[in-house]
Amino acid sequence: MTNIKYEPVIGLEVHVQLKTKTKAFCGCANEFGSKENTNICPVCLGLPGSLPVLNAQVLVGAARVALALDCTIRHFIKFDRKNYFYPDLPKNFQISQFDMPLSENGHLDIKVDGISPKRIRIKRVHLEEDAGKLMHPEGSISSLVDFNRAGTPLLEIVTEPDIYSPEEAYAYLSDLKLMLQYLDISDCDMEKGSLRCDANISIRPAGETKLGTKAELKNMNSFKAVKAALEYEIKRQAQSLDAGERIVQETRLWDEKKEVTLPMRSKEEAHDYRYFPEPDLPPFTFTDADIEGMRNSLPELPQQRLRRFVENFGLGEKDAAVLIADKELADFFEACVEIYNEPKKISNWISGPVLFNMNSRNSSFGALRLTPGHLTDLICLVEDGTVSNLVGKDILAQMLAAGSAPKDIVREKNLAQVSGADELNEIIEEVIAANKKSVDDYACGKENALMFLVGQVMKRSGGKANPKVARSLLAERLKRT
Amino acid sequence: MAISKDEVKYIANLARLGLTEPEVEHFREQLGDILGYVDKLKKVDVSGMSPMAHVLDIKNIYRPDNISPSIAPEKILKYAPQHEGSFFKVPKVIE
Incomplete structure (x- = not known):
């Protein structure tokens, strides 16, 4: 065992679905829980000859989030194609944003453990479309595809590596979610997948300024899971380094049941997305007045x-x-x-x-x-x-x-408090009659006996006696004995 | 600009194309010609011009957030190689 202390460096990538009525680029309903493949059309299926048209609400909604995060909105934005093959991606490319994203350089001020303030810088907020949903029935040699989700407007919010503990990651996610809820922009329901989070994490010896090799963690289905996966990964990486091993840059999946991260089994080829400008969408522009107008309309x-x-x-x-x-x-x-x-x-x-x-x-x-x-x-x-x-x-x-x-x-239920002397005196007489010893104790100067007798009055009244009034009436009555 | 056979194979793989050896050579020449033309374009003086994001001089084309009817799944599923119920069916992929 070595005694090197490590500090983790974490960056989070949050994907959040916007709750518009329709999808990002076509008029299909943007709805969770519909019967499979009922919200699909030539555009979101990428059929030949179909053309996407941007939903006006999507750009405005995304810009509001960016402004709430104090990002700088670009005056000129464009969309790009991110090319890869996967069965949940009907067009074989995802409409996303590459070099001219909606916005960059913002921050979110969070409260760690509800108290300590910390500023997390936001690297970029950009728009893209969600993919379809894959199901892998147990024992089957096939996978099933539902394209209802394909084309759902998705916002990607990426932090700088400013997060130094799982607790900070948890606080960032909670505070970001709360802000998105105040903006009324998304359901933010991790169970329904309307908010998802991936984490990049590396560790380095405390005091070191150079970043270590990072792992990308996926498949966390709750904020607690994000925290647990980060905690596990910090330990795993520290053990590897202590054992003299090198950290491999890889994607690892959180296994909720086993509570471990496991390397994702996939071909070891580097991703080559060959981004290029989406020719089917024109560029979009914002004037200073547009941006100020949106900023002023923030809740x-x-x-x-x-x-x-x-x-x-x-x-x-x-x-x-x-x-x-x-x-x-x-x-x-x-x-x-x-x-x-x-x-x-x-x-x-x-x-x-x-x-x-x-x-x-x-x-x-x-x-x-x-x-x-x-x-x-x-x-x-x-x-x-x-x-x-x-x-x-x-x-x-x-x-x-x-x-x-x-x-x-x-x-x-006749619950009104009894403050009337008549009613209370009746109860007091009963209590005095039934608790001779306490009455004598009080007469001998034991103050505690009075509290006991008040308690008895409360009990007999079914909790309805006004304790203050009962106490003073009782004290008065006992003076006279 | 010349392009290697390995580069052709790499690009073919990204596009999920299976090429025979003669095809690899064939496309190596074609792609090389295209890149040669790009090299020529690179020599054009574009200082003072801003990069073009779209071929047409249009911008800010939106549609309102109104639902339009989707297509009945059976109309599309019948063109799919395989389907099960209303799902598209593909060879098993698992992450």
């Missing part, structure tokens, strides 16, 4: 929203981060504040009980079907003392189960 992005929540609503950075991490949740929070101007209280209820229910039901926020009116009503019921905090949380669970209004639940 509020996650980090901007976080700052606004901190500055305008007085929320702590951590609380704000919880809210903005889910666009629906942040929208809901703002809708609540509009009804009931108590941002901190609302934020506490959302990050506490609401998220607790969401996680325990393993559901999305939308699936909870909670309305801003219901939540703010509930918070008001707690604040004005109608119900206790504890009962309030209980009511929330019932609201989510039944979708009913908090006031109705309080009425139907």
Whole structure:
């Protein structure tokens, strides 16, 4: 064993499908889950004589992402053909962008572990088309091809090798996904393949500035898998170097079950894509005014929203981060504040009980079907003392189960907090009668006995007694014994 | 510019063409002639001209994002060498 410390250097390549109504270059529906080969036409099948025409929404959508990543948009862009043979590629070339991509030189400021800021430079964001989908039925000597996905607009977002740990990679992916969701540009669903990630990783002795030989990792189906594959690969490369071996530049596939990366079995010939300008598409141009117009129409992005929540609503950075991490949740929070101007209280209820229910039901926020009116009503019921905090949380669970209004639940289940002296005194008398010893203890100066007796009052009232009122009534009553 | 037999074979392989030895020689000469012509073009003074991205003087041709009908799969699948149900069928490829 040597004692060399290595540091990993990672670059990520994210492919994201744009959720336009139609494909990039033809009018076929851009839809996941359709019956196989029902969204196909001569253009996306590359039949002779067909001509692609660019979907206007695709270029605008892509430019918005590029601008949100602070990239420089090219004023003159063109498409190129990337030539290779594979059965999922009907034309035997992919329309992509080579030397005049849509945009370059941007960055994304991420928060590692939700706290430490770090800037990841974006090398380029370019447009291309997705390929079809291959299936390999077990035991069959054939593969099956579905071309519904062929021609789906795909954005490729490539980072510089600025990522130095699997945690940073995870944070970059989470923050990028969140930004894309705020832009409302893609479903970003890794299970459906609308967001995919490949990673380039090499390691080098700490302090070394020259990059080591990299491996390209593919086939990670979740952000967690990306993190796990990187962790594995760092260990593997370190062991190889420690053993005096050389790292081979290769593509490796993540095996989710075995939790290892394995070299991809393929012919060892170097890729030779012979890019050339796509003659079937004209070039596209943007004026400064076009670009400024698109920049000005960008929605509020996650980090901007976080700052606004901190500055305008007085929320702590951590609380704000919880809210903005889910666009629906942040929208809901703002809708609540509009009804009931108590941002901190609302934020506490959302990050506490609401998220607790969401996680325990393993559901999305939308699936909870909670309305801003219901939540703010509930918070008001707690604040004005109608119900206790504890009962309030209980009511929330019932609201989510039944979708009913908090006031109705309080009425139907008779949950209103008991603060009236008459009712409470009755319970207090019962408790005193049943707990002679504690009453004596209190008389002898044991303060703790009072808390025990208050607890008994709470218990007898089914949690409905107002604890503050109960405590003072009880103390008063015990003075008189 | 001359081109080697190996280069011809390499290009043929990229294009998935199987060439006989006489064909390799035949295309070696033809491709060599084409590259010779390109060498001639390279001598033309193009300083002050910007590279051309398209042969026609057109740009910014878009279509609106509206769905148009796709083709019924059976109309296309009948031209495929093989199909299974509505899938195209090809010799097994696996990564």
